[in-house]
Amino acid sequence: MHTPETTKRHSVFYDYQVFPFNRPPEMEGEGTRHPVAIVGAGPVGMVLALLLAKSGLASVIFEAESQVSEGSRAVAFTRRSQEILQLAGAIEPFVQNGLAWDTGRSFYKGREIYKMVIPHDDNDRYKPVLNNSQQYWEEYLYDACEREPLVDLRWQTKFVSFEERDDGVTITLDTPEGEYNLDANWLVASDGGRSAVRRFMGLRMDGIGFEGKFVITDFRAKGMNLPTERRAFFDPPWLMGNTVLVHRQPNDIWRFDYRVPDGEEPSHTLAPDTIAERTKLIMGLIDRDVEWELDWATIYSANTKTLDHYRHGRVMFAGDAAHLLPVFGVRGANTGLQDAENLAWKLGLVEGKGASPALLDSYSDERVMAAREICEEAGKSTRLMDPPSRGFRVMRKVVLSFSLSENFCKDLLNWRTSRPHEYLESSVNAPGDDNSQFEGGYPDGTCARNVKLAEDRYLFDMFGFRFQLLVFVGDEADSAAASRALATMRHRDLVNVVAIGGSFDGADHTVTEGTEAVRDRYGVAGSGLYLLRPDMHVAGRWTTMDLASADANIDRILAIGGHK
Amino acid sequence: MTNHPIDMSTLEAANDLIAEAIDAAGENSELLLAKTLFHLAVHSSGVDALRQSLDVSMHDLE
Numbered sequence: 001m002h003t004p005e006t007t008k009r010h011s012v013f014y015d016y017q018v019f020p021f022n023r024p025p026e027m028e029g030e031g032t033r034h035p036v037a038i039v040g041a042g043p044v045g046m047v048l049a050l051l052l053a054k055s056g057l058a059s060v061i062f063e064a065e066s067q068v069s070e071g072s073r074a075v076a077f078t079r080r081s082q083e084i085l086q087l088a089g090a091i092e093p094f095v096q097n098g099l100a101w102d103t104g105r106s107f108y109k110g111r112e113i114y115k116m117v118i119p120h121d122d123n124d125r126y127k128p129v130l131n132n133s134q135q136y137w138e139e140y141l142y143d144a145c146e147r148e149p150l151v152d153l154r155w156q157t158k159f160v161s162f163e164e165r166d167d168g169v170t171i172t173l174d175t176p177e178g179e180y181n182l183d184a185n186w187l188v189a190s191d192g193g194r195s196a197v198r199r200f201m202g203l204r205m206d207g208i209g210f211e212g213k214f215v216i217t218d219f220r221a222k223g224m225n226l227p228t229e230r231r232a233f234f235d236p237p238w239l240m241g242n243t244v245l246v247h248r249q250p251n252d253i254w255r256f257d258y259r260v261p262d263g264e265e266p267s268h269t270l271a272p273d274t275i276a277e278r279t280k281l282i283m284g285l286i287d288r289d290v291e292w293e294l295d296w297a298t299i300y301s302a303n304t305k306t307l308d309h310y311r312h313g314r315v316m317f318a319g320d321a322a323h324l325l326p327v328f329g330v331r332g333a334n335t336g337l338q339d340a341e342n343l344a345w346k347l348g349l350v351e352g353k354g355a356s357p358a359l360l361d362s363y364s365d366e367r368v369m370a371a372r373e374i375c376e377e378a379g380k381s382t383r384l385m386d387p388p389s390r391g392f393r394v395m396r397k398v399v400l401s402f403s404l405s406e407n408f409c410k411d412l413l414n415w416r417t418s419r420p421h422e423y424l425e426s427s428v429n430a431p432g433d434d435n436s437q438f439e440g441g442y443p444d445g446t447c448a449r450n451v452k453l454a455e456d457r458y459l460f461d462m463f464g465f466r467f468q469l470l471v472f473v474g475d476e477a478d479s480a481a482a483s484r485a486l487a488t489m490r491h492r493d494l495v496n497v498v499a500i501g502g503s504f505d506g507a508d509h510t511v512t513e514g515t516e517a518v519r520d521r522y523g524v525a526g527s528g529l530y531l532l533r534p535d536m537h538v539a540g541r542w543t544t545m546d547l548a549s550a551d552a553n554i555d556r557i558l559a560i561g562g563h564k
Numbered sequence: 565m566t567n568h569p570i571d572m573s574t575l576e577a578a579n580d581l582i583a584e585a586i587d588a589a590g591e592n593s594e595l596l597l598a599k600t601l602f603h604l605a606v607h608s609s610g611v612d613a614l615r616q617s618l619d620v621s622m623h624d625l626e
Contacts, residue, residue: 109624380576391586394593395579401624412575 002158002174004066012220012295013251014135016067021156026180034060034152035351037171037184039159040191043074043134044319044336046141046153048188048344050088053150054465055348055534060182061151062173064158064196068142071296072133072218074333075249078418080447081337082126083536087465090144097136099250100127104230106403106413107285113234113403114413123451123521125458129330129417131228131249133218137333159196162187162315169314185351187315188343190336195321201312205324207305207375212386213260215269215299217279221292222252232413233285234400241393243385244282253295256282257327259386266299302326302382304375310339310364318343323371326378328385334418335374338535339367345465345534349558353494358561362427370421381415420447423537427560430531430540430553437543441523441530448536451521453514459498462509465534467495469550472519473502474527478545480504485547491554500524 009016025031036052038045041063049059077085077094085091106114118128145151160172160179168185189197231246242259249255256279260269268274275297283289303324310317319336326332343363349355387393399412423429423445435444442448451459471482479502486497486506499507501515511518522530529542531550540553589596605614 389583389587391583391588394586395583398582399579402620404624406620408570409575409579411570411572412579 001176001178002064002156003176004064004156004158006066006156009067009070011135012293013253014133016135018066019155021066021176022154023177024154024157024180024182026182027175027177031180031182033168034058034182034184036060036186036188036347037062037169037182038188038190039197040189040195040319040321041138041142041153041155042069042190042192042319042336043137043141043333044340045188045190046138046145046151047084047088047090047337048190048318048340049151049153050090050141050144050148051084051341051344051465052348053148054087054089055344055352056150057348057352058150059152060184061145061153062157062159062171063153063155064191066156068138069134071216071298072135072249072253072255074134074137074327074330075131075247075255076330076334077130077132077137077337078330078334079124079126079128080418080420081334082130083450083460084337084341086125086460087341087463087534088144089148090141093140093143094130094132094137095126097140097250098130098132099228099248100130101228101230101248102128103227104232104415106232106234108234108400108403111404113400114410116414118417121449123449123458123517125450125452125460131247133249133251133253134333136250159191159200161200162197164314185314186347188318188347189315189321190318190340191321193320193324195317197315198307198317198321201315203307203312203317205305205307207303207324208379209305210302210326210382210386210388212262213264213266213269213299213301214386215258215260215297217256217275217297218249218253218295219256219279219292220252220295221254221288221290223290224248224252224254224286224288226286226288231286233282235397236281236285238278238281241396244285246282246286254292258282260299269299270297300327302328302386304379304382306368306371306375308368310367311360316343316347316360316363318367322367323375325371325374326382326385328378328381328415331374331378331418335371338370338420341535342367348465348534349494353558355558356561359557361561366421366423366426366428369423373421374418377416384412420537422446426537428533428537428539428557430549430556433540433549433553434543435541438523438528438541441521441541442538444538444540446538448530448532448538449521451514451518453511453517457513459511459514459518460536462496462498462511463532463536464496467491467534467539467554468530468532468536469495469497469547470500470518470522470530470532471497471504471507471545471547472500472522472524472526472528472530473504476502478502478504478527481545482507482547485545485551489547489551491551491558494554
């Protein structure tokens with residue numbers, strides 16, 4: 001019998017709610033078959049469920065715990081994640097309550113040696129990074145799930161096992177009132193780094209586990225009076241060879257994150273006296289001496305690991321269940337949300353629109369490749385934070401030392417914050433389109449960018465979680481051609497049509513302001529088309545009003561790898 | 565010294581090559597350093613560039 005902790009978790013700033021176990025229909029012998037079952041109600045699982053709902057697909061989420069995240073965990077959401085949350089219909093409280101930032105500063109021997117400013121364009125609705133504690137992220141997503149009738153979130157329900165058949169899975173779940181079975185067409189494991197589904201299947205991740213241990217301490221401190229920035233202090237005198245990171249969260253919550261001295265026992269690292277002593281020393285680094293109250297402390301290690309495949313028959317993996325990435329560069333949860341977005345539109349087409357299940361292999365191909373790229377990049381960042389050998393320890397010192405007086409190697413201190421992967425070789429990209437004929441804009445496989453149309457009005461505001469067909473109208477003949485083509489478009493119901501530079505019958509939206517800015521950003525001076533996937537990556541682009549080719553590419557995407 | 569932007573991949577490649585060479589040389593890394601600088605000065609950069617590099621690198625050695 002699964003009996004999760006139902007005593008409220010301790011926090012000096014967050015009022016945990018204990019969610020009850022509700023007997024599901026399956027325990028009354030009334031269960032139905034579910035299109036998608038999701039294990040894990042973290043940010044990835046809940047965003048997946050919300051996006052599936054936008055595709056008209058119902059899902060059921062199982063969460064073993066009775067409360068949201070213990071501790072602040074993932075504190076930084078990128079602009080791309082905010083755009084995904086906008087698509088999921090959940091962005092408002094994130095922006096209202098988060099702290100936006102774009103600057104990272106690095107210090108060595110008391111001097112600022114590097115300043116990183118993440119680019120922000122006026123065309124972007126959202127700031128580069130938004131900080132808040134994961135408890136709040138999950139609360140906002142839970143609220144959105146509660147409002148969504150197609151999402152059924154079941155607390156205190158622990159995954160035990162599953163059996164796979166040709167047409168679905170039977171999942172065994174344990175609850176405070178005993179076990180029950182549930183049938184689903186698809187099972188998604190988004191149950192974190194210690195994934196129970198992954199362990200049940202005996203799957204192992206490949207990659208590097210770095211030796212160093214890091215500690216996070218979150219505490220409340222009023223009167224810090226520091227801007228919202230990420231600060232890194234290299235080699236403080238009391239922690240030579242190591243690094244201290246300082247992050248700000250709302251509600252006067254601060255995070256100190258530092259590498260644990262080699263050989264130190266975790267019990268010593270987390271002892272109140274040790275934390276108090278080191279917090280005082282870090283306060284000295286930022287020239288503050290204020291009262292503070294500890295909220296949460298934990299030890300973690302940096303990994304760059306991924307499963308080889310994220311699809312195993314009827315089971316898919318997403319987020320930390322699929323890959324483990326270092327926190328440096330805010331890559332963990334942000335990468336997971338991109339997994340969720342990619343998987344959601346493909347599951348939506350397979351389950352709801354009769355696409356071939358083989359389309360889900362492209363989810364695995366694209367996201368495994370993204371994870372490998374991130375592992376490669378993040379591995380380089382991590383080598384600076386946790387040098388794996390004497391040679392890299394020496395070079396870390398060389399880079400820091402030169403950075404006091406020279407500029408040439410300072411870029412090695414840049415973490416290269418999480419960004420969308422480019423699916424340049426994806427099977428989803430339209431073969432034989434006019435991609436190579438464009439000068440500028442967004443090539444096939446890359447992620448399209450937003451455009452400011454007017455005050456508080458942006459191009460992405462017109463998008464839903466569907467394919468987007470951006471129709472650039474050059475003249476009246478284009479309008480007539482677009483209108484005629486839309487009338488016979490086979491997959492019209494899957495497409496949100498946006499007219500730019502002119503209007504025509506049948507368009508869902510017409511851009512009337514900021515037209516030149518859209519043309520400029522997408523590299524279309526006259527006539528042209530962009531077909532964007534629901535996750536906003538470019539699926540194809542044409543220099544003429546060739547809506548039939550865009551339609552044919554959707555047809556091809558639905559049939560990738562064969563037929564259902 | 566130089567302020568012009570240097571390609572990130574060049575920086576990373578140089579960083580990693582030197583780190584791996586130090587690891588390979590083990591206790592003999594000081595000898596490796598001298599040999600490498602001597603070789604670079606004679607075959608690539610010249611003595612003036614070596615002198616300039618040594619001046620810049622002499623700072624912050626403690």
